[in-house]
Amino acid sequence: MPLELITLPCLTDNYAYLLHDAASGDTALVDAPEAAPVLAALQARGWHLTDILLTHHHGDHIDGVAALVAATGARVTGAAADAHRLPPLDRAVAEGDSFTLGGEAVHVLDVSGHTIGHIAFHLPGAGLVFTADSLMAMGCGRLFEGAPALMWQSLSKLAALPPETLVCSGHEYTASNLRFALSLEPAHPALILRGDKISAARAKGQPTVPSRLSDELATNPFLRARDPALKAAIGMAGAPDAAVFAELRARKDKF
Template identity: 75%
Template sequence: MPLELVTLPCLSDNYAYLIHDAATGATAVVDVPEAAPILSALAERGWQLSDIWLTHHHADHIQGVAALCAATGARVTGAAADAHRLPPLDTALPDEATFLFAGHPVEAFPVPGHTIGHIAFHLPEARLAFTGDSLMAAGCGRLFEGSPAQMWASLSRLAALPPETLICSGHEYTASNIRFALTLEPANAALISRSERVSLARGEGRPTVPVPLSEELATNPFLRAHLPGMKAAIGMPLAQDAAAFAEIRARKDRF
């Protein structure tokens, strides 16, 4: 039986994700911007939260953890390298870790850039990847702590996942990200089509995440920095891939 995924809007533009295994009743949440929407969704479905997985230390991803733990007794999992600035962890993961969630393998690995200690969770059998503020819908997170080279390496690792993988990212920034992407590739048919679908979804109040990795590969400028056409578009035809990425990120910061 496949895992059930629920996308939960939180705060003004954050997302948390519930993952539920009907066979065992196990339920995990990825990131906890606030507790109330998560508790409401659990009660509505009659689910009991067993696990909390944290991608990184920023307050808008962890500030509801204490209240959620108090209400549910869920176990908290995060990066050992960032344990000093995460809520208390029941499981502190090494840099490369594999564990089981209700019999489903979960791969946790570092994706530094937005923060140094950022990690992603990949469930290969379920074709899900929880990327927080590393790879985002049509974008990537700002480089608050890491270098462009680190973020490019992180995005390259995520880009190598199977293309059918659903990318579950942490914010509703898609419309703004697409507006920027169109300044670089105004004739990209896949990007134009995505822009129209995103506008429709947001007009109807629907989330624009998760998104298949295949769509990100076709439309996300940060995953396309290595392409000759993208390098030509930014006036850096001979640039190394990481340098082209750094230029695109700098332009987005000014956008």
């Protein structure tokens, strides 16, 4: 049986994710903004939390860890490079490491840029990648610690995953990210179509994540920094991809 994925709204605009394997009973939480919604979701389904996977050290991704560990005894996994800023880790991992969850291989990717030591969890068998504040729906995280070239390297790594992969990102920023993308290319047909879908989802109170990587490749300006059409639209025809990404991120920071 495939892993069951639950998207959990937390705080004001965060998302955490539950992954459950019915055969083994393994249940993992990816990021822990707060404990109460997670515990409520577990109780409603009769699941026991076995693992907590952390992407980076920011409080809106880890503040629920202590309460959840106290309530469930879950094992905590996070980046070895970020261990000094994370809750106590039972398993410290780095780029290239892998482990198993409910019979599914989980591969660790270093996606530094938003922070140094930010990691993503890729489950190729399940077609999932948990990217938190690196690659986001229609956007990417602010560069609080990494240089633009580093973030572009991280996004390029994620862009190379199979296009059918579901991107499980950490925030409901999609509508504002779309407005930025449309400010660059207001007549782009794929952007307009995706905008209609985003508006419909939000009108129903539905999350806009996870998103399909193929949709991000087609519409997310930060993944399209290599696209000649976008380069031309922002007056950077022929410029290096990393330089275009840096310009896009600088513009978004002021948007």
